[in-house]
Amino acid sequence: MNASPAERKPLNPYLVLAIAIVLPGMGHVAVGQPQRGFMFAMFTLLLSLLTWQISAPERSFIGRTAIGLFVWALSIPDAYRIARTQWEVWKRKHPS
Template identity: 65%
Template sequence: MTKPVNPHLVLLLAIILPGAGHVAIGDQRRGLAFAFFVLLLGALTYATTTPDHSFIGRHAGGLFVWALSIPDAYRRARIRAAQANFIP
């Protein structure tokens, strides 16, 4: 069994780039799904808002999914780290 990635490093990666934290812990499909939906919903909200809205307002859908992915990646990394330290 390989040593799990430090959960704080996973947290940092998840904050920097959507899906990167999931990819770092070996959950590539979940990471790519989060990245895809960040781009999709960011583009959708950008297309459906007017230029009067702020940057955050124009990309709210993508930013929302990104915000959901950060604690998810961290939680999964903490669970994997705890399981690796468990000796039956």
């Protein structure tokens, strides 16, 4: 018999952190918030493309995609916070 999603052990927050660092928005998908993850991924992409178009060609890759990278950087602690909260709630409900 399978446990309901609310009773399954959540992913380790450090695993979610690693996923969020590697792929924008995927940390949110891993914690069960795909819409939020999709929005972070889309804003990362769109704002990166926007800054790529308006920045000077002699700028570095990081400089040309800075706003998108900033959104990505904001999504990382957000996904970790959600994962950590889910982890702590699950631990309180299932003491060892």
